[in-house]
Amino acid sequence: MNFFTRAIKNVTRRMSKSILLAVTFFLIGNLVIIGLGINNAAEQAKIETRQKMRAVVSYEVDYDAFRKYVEDLDEEAQQEAYKNYPSVTMDDIKNLMSDERVKTVNVLSTNMLYSNGFETVPLNNDRENNGGGTMTYEDGTTVEYIEPDLKLQTNYFPNMIELEDKMYEIVEGRFYNQEEVDEGKMVCLITDKLASHNNLRVGDVITIDLISKNDMRYYEQSGITEDDIHMNLEIIGIYHNNDELDENSDEYKWMSRYDSPDNTILAPALAYGNAYYNMGIKQYEYSKAQNPEYYVDSETPTPESYTYVNKAVFLLDDPLNVDQFVADHQSDLKDFMKIDANNDTFKKLARPLDTLSLFSNIIVWIVAINAIVIITLVTALTLKTREYEIGVLLSIGVSKMKIVAQFFVELIIVALIGFTLSVASGSLVAKQVGKMVMDYQVDTESQYGSLDDQNNGTIYWGETNYFTEISQDDLLAEYDVQISPMIIAEIYILGIGVVFISILIPSFMIMRFNPKKILMNQN
Known part of the structure; x- marks a missing residue:
């Protein structure tokens, strides 16, 4: 047995x-x-x-850590610390982009500007129906206040998180490429509603003003002309913005036109940098001539200096890779920089x-x-x-x-x-x-x-x-x-x-x- x-x-x-x-x-x-x-x-x-959850992480300056560091320094050391203020660099961003888990990155700059020769899509809300406003200057001159009516959203890379998430969908033409980004080509994409409202097509050129024409009187003394404030962009694509506003909300009643998703124009980052440089360099030279003692150690502006980068947001291939991505790159971070995955909120709720x-x-x-x-x-x-x-x-x-x-x-x-x-x-x-x-x-x-x-x-x-x-x-x-x-x-x-x-x-x-x-x- x-x-x-x-x-x-x-x-x-x-x-x-x-x-x-x-x-x-x-x-x-x-x-x-x-x-x-x-x-x-x-x-x-x-x-x-x-x-x-969206699989995103942000790379930015850890301002709280830098502030606490500076508070413990003496005055001379504080001045030296501010001279070496931490910043987001393109080299750091490209290094993180080399990770195979990264699908795309947004290094965005958003500016509220003025349409010229075309009309932005109206909201027909209480703000618009009540008309514009006026502004009185110190010399007693009263001028009509012109509010920006469009949003220019620029990126340093030829893709966006919104495109990957289908928030933006290209319906005609194409998105700008890396060569156009690097060279700051004056190209753009507009929404289908903005195109329809103005009968615009791919290949047309639109003009955007960097400042209101009513404000020109304060820029003319530095040699700035109307041509300097114009930003001429060729339309290379038309896209549909799936972001919608709630017309019944209290916020909608007092929104400006630039808040409307239909009035958002997409362009390469240096397109705006190059356009503003033409105006900014004249302002710089004029101010330097007036007060040379303040510009002894200053650096001459470049187109890049008008497209300040304060954050990069990376879209990863899988939400479950977020924590590991942060852990893998934590040791490579420079002083007073951080990678944020919104983990503090998630951990608190969990x-x-x-x-x-x-x-x-x-x-x-x-x-x-x-x-x-x-x-x-x-x-x-x-x-x-x-x-x-x-x-x-x-x-x-x-x-x-x-x-x-x-x-x-x-x-x-x-x-x-x-x-x-x-x-x-x-x-x-x-x-x-x-x-x-x-x-x-x-x-x-x-x-x-x-x-x-x-x-x-x-x-x-x-x-x-x-x-x-x-x-x-x-x-x-x-x-x-x-x-x-x-x-x-x-x-x-x-x-x-x-x-x-x-x-x-x-x-x-x-x-x-x-x-x-x-x-x-x-x-």
């Missing part, structure tokens, strides 16, 4: 002991299922939420889930350790009652390893029965228990302040917040305790592991048995 057959017979022969052990494994299994179910639901909720994961893992470990201790003690104690059986088996030539294997199989059979029953009951209980502990945890966390306070990084005027705005309700909506086949497999693996470890100490005891001594003592 082999050890496996003997194990089955012993399980059925000692029914009361087998039932007691099965109940023990049943209770252990239920607790483990609840713990694993809650932990899996919490982790899965975070993964599901991450996957719904705090209840993290707490549940921690406690559920602790429960599983405590249950597993206690199970090992209990089963080890039970097995060791029962060896005394089975010494004669062991002695007989040893005397007829059964190896000690086979006897240990028999004990192992006996426990495995009982454990499988107990865990199988626990899978059925635990699946029903885990969902309710998971909901109860989550509700309790959220109520506890809310006592320490709102969990929906968000900090989506440093947002400058005129910039777009590319971080997906989430609330705790969005995150917790993904929390659902389900007992998956993977969890069931983990239960059985854990059970086998508990039995294996539990049989180690009794196996050492069996190895010390002497069959002759055992049988003589029995007689």
Whole structure:
């Protein structure tokens, strides 16, 4: 008779002991299922939420860190620190772009400018219907105030996050290429509604004014002419902007035309830099001639100096790669620079889930350790009652390893029965228990302040917040305790592991048995 057959017979022969052990494994299994179910639901909720978030990270100056650093310096050291003020450089951006996980990058500059020779798409809101305004200068001159009516959005690269996300869709023509970006070609894309409103087509040239004509009186003294304020752009593409305004909102009533998505024009960054340079260099030379002492150490402006870069936003290929991307490049950051993935907000909102994961893992470990201790003690104690059986088996030539294997199989059979029953009951209980502990945890966390306070990084005027705005309700909506086949497999693996470890100490005891001594003592 082999050890496996003997194990089955012993399980059925000692029914009361087998039932007691099965109940023990049943209770252990239920607790483990609840713990694993809650932990899996919490982790899965975070993964599901991450996957719904835009996979973006921003690279920018860590102003808080720099400010704290400067505060501790003396006045002379502070002046030196400000001379070496940290900044975002194109070399740093291109280095991050070389990562294969990067799909595209936005290094945007947004400027509110004036249409010339064409009309921007009207909003027909309260602001426009109430007419414009007037401005009175110190000399008593009153002029009509002309508000900017369009938004010029420029990028340093021939792609945009909005294009990848289908917020912008090119319907005719093309987007500008890298050569046009590097050379600052005077090209642009306009929206389909702006094109339709003015009967514009690809190949047409539009004129944008950098300043209002009414303000020319303050620039003429420096030699600036109307030609200098004109920015002539060739239309190379027409796109549809899927961003829409809510006409019923209070904000819409007082919006300016440049707030309308239909009046957003896209162009290479240096196109604006080159255009403004023609006006800016004259202002610089005029001011330098008037006050030369203030310009001794100053650098002559360049087209690039009018397209100041303060942030780069990278779109990655997968939201789940965001954390690893940040970790991989953290060590390469220069002083007072940071890569922000909006993790502070996400971690704050996920705090209840993290707490549940921690406690559920602790429960599983405590249950597993206690199970090992209990089963080890039970097995060791029962060896005394089975010494004669062991002695007989040893005397007829059964190896000690086979006897240990028999004990192992006996426990495995009982454990499988107990865990199988626990899978059925635990699946029903885990969902309710998971909901109860989550509700309790959220109520506890809310006592320490709102969990929906968000900090989506440093947002400058005129910039777009590319971080997906989430609330705790969005995150917790993904929390659902389900007992998956993977969890069931983990239960059985854990059970086998508990039995294996539990049989180690009794196996050492069996190895010390002497069959002759055992049988003589029995007689």
